[in-house]
Amino acid sequence: MLVNYSNDYDVKCELDACKTYPIITDSERGEMFCGGCGLVLVQNMSDISHESNGYSQEDFMKLTRTGPATSLTMHDKGLSTVIGINKDSSGNALSSKTKYEFNRLRTWDQRSKSRSTVALSKAFTLLNAMKTKLGIPDNVIENAAYIYRKAVNSKLTRGRTMASLISASLYAACRENNIPRTLDDIADAGNIERRILSRDLRTIIKKLGLKLNQYDTSSFISKISNNMNLKEKTKRDAFDILKRCELKEITAGKHPVAQAAASLYIACMINNEKISQKKFSSEAGVSDVTIRNRVTLIKKTLKITE
Incomplete structure (x- = not known):
């Protein structure tokens, strides 16, 4: 059956x-x-497939079928009925009495929504705001909305704030799609403490059975070098240093962001770009002591001299 x-x-x-x-x-x-x-x-x-694009009124009338595709980032998945503007089907303005009645209908339509619908609407509004701040692709946002809906269905919202759960879902989606965003980046965008974000992330991973892979360290090299406007040759040398470190097996268990920052710092010294470890520390979000230790280990293992 x-x-x-x-x-x-x-x-x-x-x-x-x-x-x-x-x-x-x-x-x-x-x-x-x-x-x-x-x-x-x-x-x-x-x-849920997207409609064909039409670039004229005639194409739109031929190709349109059911409106825009559904999306998990909307509380109703884009399938709700909305009371439109104060015009009838012919485009004529409504009378003042009818307009008043429709305004009352809109008000009661808003008030009659369930608490779960209102909570989802607020959560996805915050998710879209974080998407704009961090520059995250739409497919990752869809994945984050899917993880958050699973967390809500598993009743993980009790005792946890909406902001921390939606931030943890976004970080998990970034890890699944290899989008280089650190816990500090997500915590700053969601305006929550890193400690609370880490706690709720562990809960989501355990309860939902997520299997998150480690970030690719090379993606952090691209991110940091682009933010600091480094030379292309410096970036390539950093990739080469990272590859040699992986062959020597000294990257296992190391912080990927610190490893990327250390590789970039050594590449800057090789190419005479004078940038301090403090700047790399500020940009990467790790302490300069960690970067210094990684730099020392890389130089000793690869026998790099200044």
Whole structure:
């Protein structure tokens, strides 16, 4: 028997023999089925694909179908009914009496929303604000909204603030998509303490079973060098130093941001770019003592002389 599942949950086959098999999505038929036994788990999925672009009124009328695509970053996924402007279907202005009635309807429509809907709306407003501050792509924001919805469904909101949970979800999404953003960056953008963010992140990882990979250190080299306007040759030398460090196996267990900052500092010295460790410390968000220790280890291992 087919069962309609909500898209907010991860669908899994109940058979023990199929736990290792992936769930396959057939977008054309609107179904999701088990890759092991072939059991159809979800049917009648909504089409969330984007519409074709139309650059004229005629193209728009031909290509438009159901409006914009649904999005997890909206509290209603973009499917709610909105009471429009004070005009009728012909474009004529409404009378003052009808306009007053529609204003009252808008007010009561806003007041009648459930607490969960209002909470999601506030959370995703904060998420979009953090997206603008940190310059994060839309696909990562969609992933963060998905993780936050799973946290809400798992009842992790009790005893935790909305800002800390949405920030932890955003950091987890950045880790999954290898977008170089540190805990300090997320904490500053969300206006919360780093300690609280770390605590809620550990809770989300444990309760939701997330498997987050370590950041690629080279992505932090690109980020720091672009923010400090370093030469392209300096950046390439830093990549080369990092690669040699990985071959010597001295990067395991080291802070990726500190490793990137140390590689860039040594590359600056090689290319006669006079930038202090204090500047790298301020830009990378790690202490200058940590950078100094990493620089000393890299120089000793790779036998680099000034």
